[in-house]
Amino acid sequence: MASVITVAFENWKAQEAASGKAVLLDEFVFANVPNLDPTQPIDRNEKLPPANQIVHRQAVNKAGLASENAVAYSVTMGADVGNFDFNWIGLLNKASGTVAMITHAPTQKKLKNQNGQQGNVLTRSFILEFQGAAEETQIKTSAETWQIDFTARLSGIDEMQRLINVDSYGAAAFFNDGFEVTRSGEQYTVKKGLGYVGGLRGELAQNQILNGLRNTKVYVDFSYQGNIVSQWNTVVKITSAATLNNYVDAAGFTHQVFAIASIDASGNVKDLRPMGGLSSQEIAALETRFKLDLSKKIDKANITHVKGNSTELVVSQQLLTTEVGKLQPSGNYLNVGDGGWMKDIGVSLNNTAKLSNYRINSIGYAYASISTDTFKSTNNLIFNLFGYLNNKYGAQIAVIPNTSGDIGFRVISNDVVGDWMELAKKSYVDNALSNLVTSTTFKAELDKKLNTNDVTQTSGTSTTQVPSQNAVSIWMNDRYTKSQVDSLLNNKMNTGAGGWMANRGVALTSSSKLADYRLNSIGYAWNTVSSDLFLGANNLFLNLFGFTDSTYGAQLAVIPSVGNERIGFRVIQSNNVGGWIEFATKNYVDNITLGKGQKYHSEKTEKVAGTNYTNTTAAAIYVCASILQRDTGGQANISAYVDSALIQTQSCYAKDTWATVSFIVPPGSSYRIEKGANVNIEAWSELR
Numbered sequence: 026m027a028s029v030i031t032v033a034f035e036n037w038k039a040q041e042a043a044s045g046k047a048v049l050l051d052e053f054v055f056a057n058v059p060n061l062d063p064t065q066p067i068d069r070n071e072k073l074p075p076a077n078q079i080v081h082r083q084a085v086n087k088a089g090l091a092s093e094n095a096v097a098y099s100v101t102m103g104a105d106v107g108n109f110d111f112n113w114i115g116l117l118n119k120a121s122g123t124v125a126m127i128t129h130a131p132t133q134k135k136l137k138n139q140n141g142q143q144g145n146v147l148t149r150s151f152i153l154e155f156q157g158a159a160e161e162t163q164i165k166t167s168a169e170t171w172q173i174d175f176t177a178r179l180s181g182i183d184e185m186q187r188l189i190n191v192d193s194y195g196a197a198a199f200f201n202d203g204f205e206v207t208r209s210g211e212q213y214t215v216k217k218g219l220g221y222v223g224g225l226r227g228e229l230a231q232n233q234i235l236n237g238l239r240n241t242k243v244y245v246d247f248s249y250q251g252n253i254v255s256q257w258n259t260v261v262k263i264t265s266a267a268t269l270n271n272y273v274d275a276a277g278f279t280h281q282v283f284a285i286a287s288i289d290a291s292g293n294v295k296d297l298r299p300m301g302g303l304s305s306q307e308i309a310a311l312e313t314r315f316k317l318d319l320s321k322k323i324d325k326a327n328i329t330h331v332k333g334n335s336t337e338l339v340v341s342q343q344l345l346t347t348e349v350g351k352l353q354p355s356g357n358y359l360n361v362g363d364g365g366w367m368k369d370i371g372v373s374l375n376n377t378a379k380l381s382n383y384r385i386n387s388i389g390y391a392y393a394s395i396s397t398d399t400f401k402s403t404n405n406l407i408f409n410l411f412g413y414l415n416n417k418y419g420a421q422i423a424v425i426p427n428t429s430g431d432i433g434f435r436v437i438s439n440d441v442v443g444d445w446m447e448l449a450k451k452s453y454v455d456n457a458l459s460n461l462v463t464s465t466t467f468k469a470e471l472d473k474k475l476n477t478n479d480v481t482q483t484s485g486t487s488t489t490q491v492p493s494q495n496a497v498s499i500w501m502n503d504r505y506t507k508s509q510v511d512s513l514l515n516n517k518m519n520t521g522a523g524g525w526m527a528n529r530g531v532a533l534t535s536s537s538k539l540a541d542y543r544l545n546s547i548g549y550a551w552n553t554v555s556s557d558l559f560l561g562a563n564n565l566f567l568n569l570f571g572f573t574d575s576t577y578g579a580q581l582a583v584i585p586s587v588g589n590e591r592i593g594f595r596v597i598q599s600n601n602v603g604g605w606i607e608f609a610t611k612n613y614v615d616n617i618t619l620g621k622g623q624k625y626h627s628e629k630t631e632k633v634a635g636t637n638y639t640n641t642t643a644a645a646i647y648v649c650a651s652i653l654q655r656d657t658g659g660q661a662n663i664s665a666y667v668d669s670a671l672i673q674t675q676s677c678y679a680k681d682t683w684a685t686v687s688f689i690v691p692p693g694s695s696y697r698i699e700k701g702a703n704v705n706i707e708a709w710s711e712l713r
Contacts, residue, residue, distance in 0.1 A: 026130045029067040030153065034125035037118070038161065047163040049118055050088075050125050053100040053149065055081040055135075056113040063112065063129040071127055073115065080109040081135070085116075086679055088164055095154040096162050104144035105277065107137030116151045126151050138180075139277055183249060183257070187224035194221040195303040197245075197283040200620055204229060206243050206286035208294050213238055215263050215285075219620070220298075222247040223271065223281025227259040235265055238288040242297075244269045248280040256683050301618070322474025328491060333577055342487045345497065349484070352504035400433030400445045401425060420565050420583040434592060434610070436585035443587035446611040559593040559605050560584060588612070616643045619689070620712065628709040634700045640690040640713075647712035648696065649687040652704040654680060661704040667696045683707075 038048055056074040073079070083106075087099045098116055111133060116126045128151070137144040155161075199205075203218015213235040219228050225247040235243065244264045251257030269282050287295045299306050329338040332348065340348075399405045400423035408422040423433040423445065433445045481490045484500065492500075559582035577598055582605065584591040590612070593605040615621045623644070632638060640646050654661045654677045664674040665686040677684040690696045700706060 026063050026128065027065065027067050028126065028128040028151075029069050029071075030126050030155070031071065031124050032069045033072075033123050037121060037123040037125075038155075042161055048161045049120075050098060050116050050153070050162075051085050052117055052119040053083050053085060053098075054079060054115040054117060055083075055109075055111040056115075057110050057132070058113045061112050061129055063131055065129075067127055067129055071124075073117075073122070073124055074113055078113075080111055081106065084119075088162075090159050090164055091152055092159075094156055094158045095152050096158045096164055097150055097152050099148060099150040101146065101148045102135060104138045104146050107135045107144055108139075109135050111135065114149055114151075116153070126153055137277060187249075190221055190224035190226065193302055194224070195299060195306060197222045197285075197299050198302055198306070199285070199298040199300060204245060204285050204298060205296065206294050208292065211237050211292070213243070213288070213294070215243065220245065222283045225249055225259050225281050227261040229261050229263075233263045235263070238265055239292060240290050241265050241267055241288050242269075242284040243286040243288070244282045244284050246280050246282050248274070248278045250276075250278050322476075323479075323491065324473055325475055325489075326473060328475075328489070330488065334579075335577075336579075339491050342481060342485050342490045342492055345492055345500070346484045346486065349500050349504065352501075352506060399423065400435075400447075401431065405433070418565070418585045420585050422581070434583075434590070436583060436587055436590050438585050438587045441587055443590065446590065448592065448608050448610070558582075560591055560607075619645050619647065623712050626711050626713060628711050629706065632698075632709055634698050634706055637695050637697045639695045640692055642713055643692055644713075645692060646690050647687070648690060648698075649685065649708075649710050650698050650706055651683050651685040651708045652677065652700055653707045654678065654682050654684075654704060656680060656703060659703065661701045662699075663701070663704075663706075664699045665696070666699070667691075668694050 041048055054073065056078045057080050058074050058078055081102070083100050083102065085098050086101050087097075089097050091097045112130055114128045114130065115124050117124045133147075135145065135147055136142075197220065199218070199220040201218060202216050204220050205216045205218075207214050207216065215229065215233040215235065217229045217232050219226070221227075222245055227245075227247045229245075242265065244266060246262040246264050246269075248260050248262075249257055250260050264282075265288075269284075271282055272280050274280060285296075285298050287297060289295070300309075323339065327338045328341050329335070330341050330344050332340075332344070403425055405423040406426055408424075409419065418439065419437040421435055421437070423435075425431045425433075432448045434448050435443045435445050437443070475491065479490050480493045481487070482493055482496050484492075484496075565583040565585055579594070579596045582593040582595075590610055592608045592610065594608065595603045595605050597603070621644075623646070648665070650663065650665075652661055652663045660676055660678055661684065662674060662676050663684050663686050665672045665688045667688060667690055672688045673686045675684040675686050686698065688696075698706070698709070
């Protein structure tokens with residue numbers, strides 16, 4: 026094997042020295058030259074081989090002083106480089122193309138990791154010796170041993186992170202309208218956004234257009250790509266195909282694919298994107314299963330043989346038959362409903378008839394007769410709650426009268442009407458992730474339910490059957506209570522301001538426990554004391570009490586603040602007042618979801634390393650920071666701490682290489698980033 030310093034280098038070095046420039050050799054070239062004899066002397070005037078013989082080019086990884094008059098240059102080709110043969114190696118100045126040193130060697134193979142076969146890692150070094158080499162190259166560091174195969178470990182780290190993401194996001198996860206496929210004529214748009222596919226996190230920076238799709242699917246194709254000295258990132262591609270599976274391309278990169286939409290023969294789009302993380306997807310599936318099975322059942326334990334005001338219990342056939350027999354038959358009495366004195370009366374806020382279209386069917390309740398301002402734009406049953414001193418503050422509970430039982434909620438603050446929100450128990454949201462129902466417990470719960478054949482259409486004395494809604498409606502249709510008859514005949518319907526209910530409280534037996542909840546309309550109250558408030562703030566109250574006494578009841582409490590609405594519920598049993606239970610609103614769910622309603626912010630000029638900061642937001646934030654090694658050698662570190670605990674440390678060694686830390690900060694936690702003294706933070710971004 027022969028080596029030589031070229032005449033071209035000596036001439037070029039003299040020119041660089043005359044102009045005061047450093048001698049910079051920054052690239053290795055590998056070639057496969059036919060019929061090359063490595064035992065023969067090398068012509069010092071030899072040039073680069075033709076382009077078709079060059080098999081690989083790579084930047085110098087390390088340069089260091091071997092002595093005052095000798096400089097060592099080294100390059101490492103990792104196990105991700107190949108496959109090719111080479112017998113010619115050259116060291117040159119890339120900018121001028123000047124070849125400084127040439128070696129003729131026996132033919133060697135460079136193999137990469139492929140199809141389960143381990144590749145090889147090769148390091149090649151040149152020692153260039155000439156008078157004053159240290160001074161003219163301006164290299165300060167000593168030569169080191171750089172032959173290390175780090176690609177396997179780095180690949181293992183990348184794969185571990187990918188699998189962690191699969192555990193959190195499943196096969197795929199998308200957010201908001203990111204990667205949604207929409208149609209306009211024959212043009213299909215894939216919207217920009219963030220997503221996870223096969224554990225790879227990728228972002229489509231711009232909307233992508235496809236045309237003329239029929240009987241096909243639209244796939245996203247994520248692949249994590251880079252080389253041994255570059256920064257790796259996820260490459261995102263959009264493809265339309267009937268079927269597409271994960272694959273490995275010619276360069277050895279693995280591609281994770283997922284169908285985000287299907288297009289039928291008419292060009293219609295069906296969205297196939299899983300929304301949110303894996304836990305959100307599992308909760309949605311579980312909710313669908315519960316609604317399907319439990320909607321067919323009635324709890325046997327909910328059959329009661331006594332009267333009351335519970336909204337959960339159902340009466341037995343025996344109780345209903347007995348009580349119906351006590352009622353007064355219908356007659357020519359005062360009609361309170363349609364056609365009576367309450368017909369078409371609306372509710373106004375400060376004389377502005379904002380709620381005039383909510384037609385009142387009974388005192389305190391209303392039916393929405395229009396759909397422009399209703400929950401989910403459909404007919405609703407509306408519960409109206411209004412303030413104690415004026416009508417500027419209030420709340421509305423909307424029920425869609427169908428089998429799904431959807432419930433909406435909004436508040437009115439200083440005449441500003443908030444948006445509708447769908448309600449769910451907060452405890453359901455918090456417990457759903459950890460308390461999944463097993464098949465055994467689910468079957469046990471189903472055994473507690475009534476079968477549909479236990480619902481009867483006739484009267485009788487059974488204590489295990491319950492009447493249907495239709496049967497109850499028929500039996501009750503033409504009957505009034507005796508007290509109702511007396512009240513109607515004696516014109517005692519003045520229940521508004523100035524009537525017999527004006528300024529009266531509601532008492533539980535003789536203890537007057539609820540006397541401070543002053544009534545504005547039958548069934549509703551504004552809390553005027555602070556000793557028993559929901560969350561310690563003024564509330565709107567809905568009070569429900571028993572039929573024959575006030576020892577049993579329930580309360581619905583609302584804090585009417587648009588944008589920060591809170592709603593609670595508690596029950597009263599035998600004069601014992603239960604604790605408040607808070608329902609979860611849309612704002613609460615949004616606040617606990619990472620990435621929901623958040624944006625990336627650059628903090629490079631606002632925050633500095635070594636300083637503690639605190640996440641003062643109500644949600645978790647994501648922090649990412651990077652350093653760049655600008656020196657020709659040495660190790661540079663960057664570390665992340667949360668609540669003074671070390672979370673992550675990354676290092677970079679070669680010149681122009683990066684190191685990055687990324688981590689999540691819970692609400693209220695402190696965090697800081699530490700770095701080495703020889704580098705600066707080049708990027709600092711926060712998702713909040």
